[in-house]
Amino acid sequence: DIVMTQSPDSLAVSLGERATINCKSSQSVWSSSSNENYLAWFQHKPGHPPKLLIYWASTRESGVPDRFDGSGSGTDFTLTISSLQAEDVAVYYCQQYYSAPLTFGGGTKVEIK
Amino acid sequence: EVRLVESGGGLVQAGGSLRLSCVASGFTFNSYWMNWVRQAPGKGLEWVANVKEDGSGKNYVGSVKGRFTVSIDNAKTSMYLQINSLRAEDTAVYYCAAGSGWISGYWGQGTLVTVSS
Numbered sequence A: 001d002i003v004m005t006q007s008p009d010s011l012a013v014s015l016g017e018r019a020t021i022n023c024k025s026s027q028s029v030w031s032s033s034s035n036e037n038y039l040a041w042f043q044h045k046p047g048h049p050p051k052l053l054i055y056w057a058s059t060r061e062s063g064v065p066d067r068f069d070g071s072g073s074g075t076d077f078t079l080t081i082s083s084l085q086a087e088d089v090a091v092y093y094c095q096q097y098y099s100a101p102l103t104f105g106g107g108t109k110v111e112i113k
Numbered sequence B: 001e002v003r004l005v006e007s008g009g010g011l012v013q014a015g016g017s018l019r020l021s022c023v024a025s026g027f028t029f030n031s032y033w034m035n036w037v038r039q040a041p042g043k044g045l046e047w048v049a050n051v052k053e054d055g056s057g058k059n060y061v062g063s064v065k066g067r068f069t070v071s072i073d074n075a076k077t078s079m080y081l082q083i084n085s086l087r088a089e090d091t092a093v094y095y096c097a098a099g100s101g102w103i104s105g106y107w108g109q110g111t112l113v114t115v116s117s
Helices: none
Strands: A004-007 A010-013 A019-025 A039-044 A051-055 A068-073 A076-081 A090-096 A108-112 B003-007 B010-013 B018-025 B033-039 B045-051 B058-060 B068-073 B078-083 B092-100 B103-107 B111-116
Touching (some): A004 A090, A010 A019, A019 A039, A019 A108, A039 A068, A051 A068, A076 A090, A090 B045, B003 B092, B033 B068, B033 B078, B033 B103, B045 B068, B045 B078
Parallel strands (some): A010 A108
Antiparallel strands (some): A039 A051, A090 A108, B033 B045, B033 B092, B092 B103, B092 B111
8 A cells, every 4th residue: 555644744834824735655656657646635624525626746626726736746745835824724635546545644734823 | 516415324333334325416427436535533534445437446445345345326326335344443424525537526525424332
């Protein structure tokens, strides 16, 4: 199974400041045949279902604000929130969908400082 | 509007069984992989199983193999999760999710399964 490791576990950022979340996979999730990284990012707020933010490591889902940016390739990925807003308080998860079983990172809790 | 509605959760004794359902609407059900994802109290997300749009492909996380069975009924635009031999560690909110390929873009609100010992 591919193990996904996120860091940090939590972070507190001032409104309008940048938040950076890291995700590392135990093996590459890049496919040479498709030239894509099979990596997604989700936002999860209490009492709500998870919401897809980013897929293929850097493609923003429709309707997701452009302050959310995904980057990275192979085994190392980053989700950046360029200017944190109050509504961004949530737990963020990376997930690989390169091979079954699909696996999530442990989550990163983002709060307002 | 895309809707995924889970049902079938509840309180069950360890060793018991449950059948979760997920009814979908608002998208072409037979073109999407369907997934079950769970979240135990105070824990993170855990992918549980998925099934291909025609039912020909199924995958499971190791901890549920042999106990959980995922299935779909395209005529009813529904997915099911048969859960047998329930354990305390299966206590969680179970979400249904749909995706293009294995990307889960649509999610239901979840159904709570509580296993008592």
